[in-house]
Amino acid sequence: MSTRRTSAAALASVGILATGWGIGTAHGKTLTSTTATGTGASTTTAAGTTSKTTTGAAAGTTSGTTSGTTTGTTSGTTSGSTAGSATYVGSRQSDRWGSLQVTVTVTSGKITPITYTTTAGDGKSLSIEARATPTLKSEVLAAQSAQVSSVSGATYTSAKYLTSLQSALDQIG
């Protein structure tokens, strides 16, 4: 290997890695700021509709876990609006393992059944989701809010689940 060849190859590799790193960092920052705004807005709405006090710690946890990893599309739809009971579909939340969408039914102002759909393709994600979502569901039903702590070992799933749920709750006018 000539010196010229070695240094050129090293330089090119470092340059490409640095570019990738740069894109990743910029990407992460954008996400963080978007999510921060989103969380702020939804916290207000949540406080208004569910009359639950949002503790700073809980909000902090949620935004912390969400930042830099999760992107949300804000296309929630509402359906099945019958007397006293309505179903709200949360926004679809995506990350590197797939997307997750929560559907919640609210009867007389009380959250009752919660279901979710997932596009996670790999067994690992599916098993984590299968383990975490029952816990999340029972916590949410108990708290009547999306402001619950995430399940350890299922940080990303919790973030997607709770963010989607929050966006569903946001639709309750």
Next chain:
Amino acid sequence: MSTTYPTTIGRPSPATTHPTPAPGRLAAAYRRQGARRELRRDLLTVAGWSIVAGSVALFLADGGMTQFGTIGDAVTSLGIIAGLVATALMCLMLLLTARVPVIDQTLGQDRATSLHATIGRGMVFGLLAHGVLLLLGYSFTGRITPIKTFTGLWADSTDFRWAVLATAMLAVVGISSMVAVRRKYPYEAWFAIHLTTYAAIAASLPHQFSMSGLFAEGKLERTFWMLLLFATGAAMLAFRVILPVISTLTHRLTVTAVTPVGPDAVSIEVTGRKLDTLGARGGQWLNWRFLTPALALQPHPFSLSADPTDRTMRITVRDLGAGTARLQHLKPGTKVAVEGPYGMFTDAARTRDKVVLVGAGIGIAPIRALLESTSFAPGHAVVILRAHTADELYLVDEIRTLCAQRGAGLHLLVGPRAWDSWVSTSYAGAQLTDFAPWVREADVFVCGPNAWMDAVLANARECGIPASQVHDERFTW
């Protein structure tokens, strides 16, 4: 046809007449040619490393460096990187054996193949690391045992089962490709095992896109990755399948003469159309497939033993085994399919105006073709041929005539080898510098049996000849 020295890269004239070139201009032209080849080598090296770095950069661009927060995430991330690097290396390996012209004309096919094998060992480690690290990472994160992770994935995902199968197949290929094992198999068995590589690669593809979030649908990373895989596949298909088929159909090669040139060797003359467009040069080799029922499935790499003309090519083949034995009885009129030409054992490898050609046994054949097709001033070339018996100095009469016409020195080293030296006992103690005092300022071309070539190359190093001026070609087959 008018110039006898290479002023452009690509196709130096296969000069059939050699007017004495101006020594200064010849030296400058060959030095430029050498510098350009070095540049190509540098660019290819940069390109290769860039592909590997690019695969890791895709992970980083997706926010990969935030995925090292916990032990589970860190191990998982390393596993992902290992998989990306291994796949990038796999693409490089395929490109190296795809007979891409620029790679062949820069590295030479034999060097490309040995680099392919070197990278292959790294790739197998990368793949194993990919599997093991991801199982561990998932287990840490999911707080279950690796075995449970594996059985869970196995039960849940078809693509995972394909990926496991691919790993197993690649392991088989890797083991069977190791030289020690390869010698035990006939060519066909080795080829069949190697073909499973393609099945393995195909089996590994689905999980790359379905199980990794990195290449999830709609992501830019997915597009990049598909482009890399597609370009690799396209290069393989174009240069290993389509181009040879077109060559074979275009040139319509037929055996026209089979002439004995020694007790155990024949020269095979092949005639066809438009051979100038095939672009073969003296010293290059082609993969020959003689279309008889017994031989059609066996492609044989043979070097040209004469500079090709617009109508004919000639190879000289020694009886070295079952396949080559049958070639000795080839009938004129037999149709021939070819892949090639390949190799840098040609005028295109020259970097100096002086040249020393060293050949032994049937390795004399490409030396003969190179002597005919390369340029030098009288007195600036020496040919050294070695054989156990005078009978095995194949084509020596032709070489004697060429040397006399062109003003090249000729040394014939016949008899047993002196100890572990490359010369015969009659020349015991002789060095390359004894045959050509100016050898340090010359290109040295070496072709012959592996062990003997190693001895010549060792002597070249002892004589202080820069490695960039020493050119050898090896056939693993």
